[in-house]
Amino acid sequence: MKTFNIAIIGCGNVGGGTAKILQEAARELKKRAGGKEIKIKKIITLHPRRQAGRYGLPIELFCSCKEEISALQSDAFIKEALKDPEIDLIIETIGGSSGRIHNLHKSILKSGKHLVTANKAVLAKHGSSIFDYAKKQKKSVGFEGAVCGAIPLIKVVQDSFTGDLINSVAGIVNGTSNFILSRMSDKGAGFGEALKLAQKLGYAELDPSMDINGTDAANKLKILIQLIYGIPATEQGFEVKGITNVSKEDFMVAKSLNSTIKLIAFAKKEGGKVYACVQPAVISKQDYLYNVNGATNAIKLDAKYSGGHLFVGQGAGSIETGSAVVSDVVFIAKHGYIKDITQSAGPVKHSLADFNLYPASYLLIIKTKDTPGVIGAVGTAIGDVGVNIENVAQSIISGDGWYLPVEVSKCAAKQLDKAVALIKKRKPKLIEEYKYIPIFK
Amino acid sequence: MKTFNIAIIGCGNVGGGTAKILQEAARELKKRAGGKEIKIKKIITLHPRRQAGRYGLPIELFCSCKEEISALQSDAFIKEALKDPEIDLIIETIGGSSGRIHNLHKSILKSGKHLVTANKAVLAKHGSSIFDYAKKQKKSVGFEGAVCGAIPLIKVVQDSFTGDLINSVAGIVNGTSNFILSRMSDKGAGFGEALKLAQKLGYAELDPSMDINGTDAANKLKILIQLIYGIPATEQGFEVKGITNVSKEDFMVAKSLNSTIKLIAFAKKEGGKVYACVQPAVISKQDYLYNVNGATNAIKLDAKYSGGHLFVGQGAGSIETGSAVVSDVVFIAKHGYIKDITQSAGPVKHSLADFNLYPASYLLIIKTKDTPGVIGAVGTAIGDVGVNIENVAQSIISGDGWYLPVEVSKCAAKQLDKAVALIKKRKPKLIEEYKYIPIFK
Numbered sequence: 087m088k089t090f091n092i093a094i095i096g097c098g099n100v101g102g103g104t105a106k107i108l109q110e111a112a113r114e115l116k117k118r119a120g121g122k123e124i125k126i127k128k129i130i131t132l133h134p135r136r137q138a139g140r141y142g143l144p145i146e147l148f149c150s151c152k153e154e155i156s157a158l159q160s161d162a163f164i165k166e167a168l169k170d171p172e173i174d175l176i177i178e179t180i181g182g183s184s185g186r187i188h189n190l191h192k193s194i195l196k197s198g199k200h201l202v203t204a205n206k207a208v209l210a211k212h213g214s215s216i217f218d219y220a221k222k223q224k225k226s227v228g229f230e231g232a233v234c235g236a237i238p239l240i241k242v243v244q245d246s247f248t249g250d251l252i253n254s255v256a257g258i259v260n261g262t263s264n265f266i267l268s269r270m271s272d273k274g275a276g277f278g279e280a281l282k283l284a285q286k287l288g289y290a291e292l293d294p295s296m297d298i299n300g301t302d303a304a305n306k307l308k309i310l311i312q313l314i315y316g317i318p319a320t321e322q323g324f325e326v327k328g329i330t331n332v333s334k335e336d337f338m339v340a341k342s343l344n345s346t347i348k349l350i351a352f353a354k355k356e357g358g359k360v361y362a363c364v365q366p367a368v369i370s371k372q373d374y375l376y377n378v379n380g381a382t383n384a385i386k387l388d389a390k391y392s393g394g395h396l397f398v399g400q401g402a403g404s405i406e407t408g409s410a411v412v413s414d415v416v417f418i419a420k421h422g423y424i425k426d427i428t429q430s431a432g433p434v435k436h437s438l439a440d441f442n443l444y445p446a447s448y449l450l451i452i453k454t455k456d457t458p459g460v461i462g463a464v465g466t467a468i469g470d471v472g473v474n475i476e477n478v479a480q481s482i483i484s485g486d487g488w489y490l491p492v493e494v495s496k497c498a499a500k501q502l503d504k505a506v507a508l509i510k511k512r513k514p515k516l517i518e519e520y521k522y523i524p525i526f527k
Numbered sequence: 528m529k530t531f532n533i534a535i536i537g538c539g540n541v542g543g544g545t546a547k548i549l550q551e552a553a554r555e556l557k558k559r560a561g562g563k564e565i566k567i568k569k570i571i572t573l574h575p576r577r578q579a580g581r582y583g584l585p586i587e588l589f590c591s592c593k594e595e596i597s598a599l600q601s602d603a604f605i606k607e608a609l610k611d612p613e614i615d616l617i618i619e620t621i622g623g624s625s626g627r628i629h630n631l632h633k634s635i636l637k638s639g640k641h642l643v644t645a646n647k648a649v650l651a652k653h654g655s656s657i658f659d660y661a662k663k664q665k666k667s668v669g670f671e672g673a674v675c676g677a678i679p680l681i682k683v684v685q686d687s688f689t690g691d692l693i694n695s696v697a698g699i700v701n702g703t704s705n706f707i708l709s710r711m712s713d714k715g716a717g718f719g720e721a722l723k724l725a726q727k728l729g730y731a732e733l734d735p736s737m738d739i740n741g742t743d744a745a746n747k748l749k750i751l752i753q754l755i756y757g758i759p760a761t762e763q764g765f766e767v768k769g770i771t772n773v774s775k776e777d778f779m780v781a782k783s784l785n786s787t788i789k790l791i792a793f794a795k796k797e798g799g800k801v802y803a804c805v806q807p808a809v810i811s812k813q814d815y816l817y818n819v820n821g822a823t824n825a826i827k828l829d830a831k832y833s834g835g836h837l838f839v840g841q842g843a844g845s846i847e848t849g850s851a852v853v854s855d856v857v858f859i860a861k862h863g864y865i866k867d868i869t870q871s872a873g874p875v876k877h878s879l880a881d882f883n884l885y886p887a888s889y890l891l892i893i894k895t896k897d898t899p900g901v902i903g904a905v906g907t908a909i910g911d912v913g914v915n916i917e918n919v920a921q922s923i924i925s926g927d928g929w930y931l932p933v934e935v936s937k938c939a940a941k942q943l944d945k946a947v948a949l950i951k952k953r954k955p956k957l958i959e960e961y962k963y964i965p966i967f968k
Contacts, residue, residue, distance in 0.1 A: 107690060107832055118689045120866055230687070236833035238687030245686070246671070246679030248559045249548060249853025374815065391548055391850035392677035396839035409832040412690025424862050425561055 090419040097131035101179030102141035103408025119419035175200040183207035204231030210305035213320030228414025236406040237399035250389040254354035257385035262297035299328035307351040327365035359439035445496040453519040467508040531860040534608040538572035542620030543582035544849025560860035616641040624648035645672030651746035654761030669855025677847040678840035691830040695795035698826035703738035740769035748792040768806035800880035886937040894960040908949040
C-alpha cells in the first residue's frame with residue numbers, strides 16, 4: 087500500500103514530540119492508518135543537529151545535517167517541500183500568529199497537501215478563513231493539538247456532540263497561569279514571587295505575557311466558540327482578564343469561603359446570545375476544578391440532551407501535545423478528505439453578547455477601614471440597585487487593609503459598578519479599592 | 528439535497544429518546560449532516576400509541592396507529608423496512624443479546640443499510656463478527672451509545688487516541704450498582720435494603736441481575752478491550768464479580784481507611800498481556816471516582832504519550848443515551864461509509880491474562896475473634912508468601928465479628944490465597960471468613 091509522506095516544519099517542543107511518536111510508534115500507526123506507512127520525509131528547522139539530539143531523532147530526517155541553517159535556507163527547504171508531489175501532508179509547528187504563518191498554511195493547502203497544526207494563535211487570529219480555504223481545496227485541516235493539548239476536545243466537539251446542543255463550556259485551559267495561581271493559593275505567595283518560581287521550573291516562558299494576560303486561554307476559547315456556536319474567531323470580541331491583578335488578599339478571602347481562584351475560560355449560550363469571557367473566577371472546594379493543578383487542563387461542558395460532561399488531561403507538553411497532532415495525521419492518512427470535518431458541530435450562527443450583562447453570581451471584595459456602618463452602607467447600596475446579597479463574610483485583615491467579602495446573587499457586573507458608585511458618593515469615604523470576581527458553579 | 532431516511536426498531540427508553548432528539552433538533556442536525564435532512568421514516572414498536580405518547584412523538588411516525596401490534600405484525604414491518612430502498616440507516620434499540628437480534632443486525636447490513644445500535648449485550652456476545660460483516664458490506668456500524676451512555680468514549684478511542692498507545696482503562700460504568708454502593712456507603716445500608724430502594728426509585732429494574740452481577744459492566748468493558756487492544760469480545764474470558772457480596776462491614780472497614788468501595792471495570796496492558804476484571808474495588812477519598820454517584824459514569828484512561836485522562840458524563844438515561852445514538856446517525860449521514868472506522872485504535876493483537884496473577888494492592892479483610900496473636904499469625908503468613916504489608920489498621924467490630932483490615936503491597940491474588948491457607952492451618956482457628964478487594968489508585 088502507498089506510503090503517506092509528511093513534512094514537519096518547525097521542530098521545537100510540539101514538532102519534536104510529534105516526530106518522536108511518528109518514529110517510535112510507526113508500526114502501530116501504520117495499522118491504524120489502514121495499512122499506510124506514515125513516513126517523515128523531511129523535518130525543517132533552523133537547528134537540525136541540536137533538535138535531532140534533543141528529541142532522539144535520526145539526523146537523516148532533517149533538511150540538513152548542519153549545526154544550523156539560515157532563515158533563507160529554511161525558506162528554500164519549505165518551498166521544496168511544497169513542490170514535492172510525494173508529500174501528502176505538512177505539519178506546521180513553528181508557532182506564532184504572523185501573516186507569514188497564515189500564508190504558509192494557505193500555501194500548504196494550495197499545493198494540494200493536508201495541513202495539521204497545533205498553532206492556536208494563528209487559527210484564532212485568522213478565524214475561519216483557513217477552514218474555508220481547505221474546504222475549497224478539498225484538503226483537511228487537523229488542529230486537535232491547538233486546544234488543551236492531549237484532551238481530544240476538538241474531535242469530541244466536531245463529531246461526538248453532533249447529536250446534542252452544547253449550552254456551555256467552562257474550564258482551565260492554561261497551565262502556566264494555573265501553576266501560578268495554585269502556588270499563590272497553596273503557599274500564600276504573591277503574584278511576582280509565584281511567577282518567578284514558574285519561570286525557574288520551566289512552567290512559564292521568559293516572556294510569559296500571552297499566558298498571564300489571558301491571551302493564550304482566549305485563543306483556545308475562540309477556537310471552541312467558533313466550532314460550537316459557529317461564530318468566526320475574527321468576529322469574537324469578548325472580555326479577557328489575565329491573572330496579574332489577582333492578589334494575596336483575594337486568595338485569603340476565597341479561602342475563608344472554602345474556595346480558591348482559577349483562570350477560567352467560559353462561554354454560555356442563552357437565548358441566541360453567547361456570553362464569553364476569560365477571567366479569574368471563584369471556584370469552590372466541591373468543584374472538580376478546585377483540585378486541577380499545573381499543566382493539567384479540565385473542561386466542563388453542558389449539553390441540552392446529554393447533560394454535564396467533564397474532560398481532563400494534559401494541556402501542554404511536547405509528547406502530550408504531539409500525540410494529539412499525530413492523531414490528526416493518522417485520521418487524515420486513513421480517511422483522506424472526508425468533507426468539511428472542521429465545522430460539524432457549529433452550524434447555527436449565534437452572536438456574542440457583552441459578558442458584563444450576563445447574570446453571574448459574584449464575590450465582591452471591598453477594601454475598607456474598620457469603620458462602623460460599612461456593612462450597612464454596602465448592603466443598602468447593593469439593595470438599591472436591585473441585587474440580592476447571599477452572604478457577608480467576616481473581613482480579612484491584611485497589612486493596613488480590611489477586606490470585606492460580599493457574595494451576591496446572579497446579577498450583571500454593571501449593576502455592581504452602580505452599587506459601588508453609590509457607596510463611593512458617601513462621606514466619609516468608605517471604599518479604598520474594590521473588585522468583583524465571578525463565582526462559577 | 529437528498530434526504531437521509533432512517534427507521535427505528537424498538538421504541539423503549541433509548542429508542543424513544545433518540546426519536547425525540549431527531550424530531551426536536553431536526554434543523555440543527557440537517558446542517559451538521561452537511562445539508563442532508565435526517566428523516567424518521569418509520570418507528571417499529573409493539574406499542575405505537577403508548578410510546579408515541581410517552582416520548583411526545585407524532586403517531587404518524589409509527590408503523591401503525593393501533594394501541595398495540597403483534598410480534599408477527601412487527602416482523603412484517605421490519606421486513607418491509609429492510610426492503611425499502613429509500614431507507615439509508617436502521618437504528619436497533621430493542622436490546623437483548625439473542626441470536627434474533629444478531630441476525631437482525633446482519634439483515635440490516637445485508638440489505639445495504641447502515642446500522643446504529645446502543646446494544647452492548649449483543650455486541651459483546653457476538654464479538655467482532657458484525658464489525659467484520661459491515662466492512663465487507665461497506666456499511667457503517669455506530670455504537671457510541673453502547674458504552675457509558677453519553678460519554679463519547681467510542682469515538683474518542685477510535686479516532687482521538689490513534690496517536691497514542693492506551694495502557695489502561697478503569698472506571699465506573701454501571702449506574703445501578705453505583706447507586707446501590709453509594710447508598711450503602713452513605714447511609715450504612717445493607718445490600719438488600721439499598722437494592723430495594725434502587726428499584727423503588729427506578730435506578731434498578733425488577734430483574735436487576737445483569738447490573739448487580741457485573742454482566743452489564745463486563746459487556747461494556749469487552750467492547751472497550753476489543754477496540755483498544757484488538758481482542759475480539761468472544762475471545763475474552765475475564766473475572767467478573769458483582770456487588771452482591773459487598774457487605775456493610777466492608778464499607779465500615781473502607782471508611783476507616785478514608786476510602787469507599789465502587790464497582791470498577793478495569794483493563795491494563797503489561798508486557799503484551801492485558802489484565803482485565805470487573806469487581807468491587809477500594810477507592811480512596813483523593814480519587815475522583817470517590818465522588819461519582821448515581822447514573823454518572825467516569826472513566827480514567829492512561830496512555831503512553833499523553834498520560835492520564837478522565838472522562839465523566841451521564842452513563843444512562845433515555846435522552847442522554849439517545850444523544851449518543853443521534854451523533855452516530857449524523858456522522859454516518861454526513862460521511863457515509865468511510866472505511867473501517869470501527870477499529871482504528873485496536874490493531875495490535877494482545878492476549879488476555881488471568882487477573883489473579885496481576886500485581887495489585889489489596890485490602891484483606893479477615894473476620895476473626897479478639898484473640899491474642901491474630902495480628903502476629905496473619906503478619907507471619909503474609910510475609911511467608913513473600914508479600915509486604917503496608918498497613919494493619921484497627922479492627923472494626925460489627926455484630927459478633929471482629930474485622931481486621933490488612934493493606935498489602937502489590938501482589939497476585941493467588942499469593943493471598945496461599946497466605947490465608949497458611950493461617951487456616953493454625954489451631955485454634957483464627958479466621959472465620961475473609962475477602963480481599965483490590966485497591967485501585
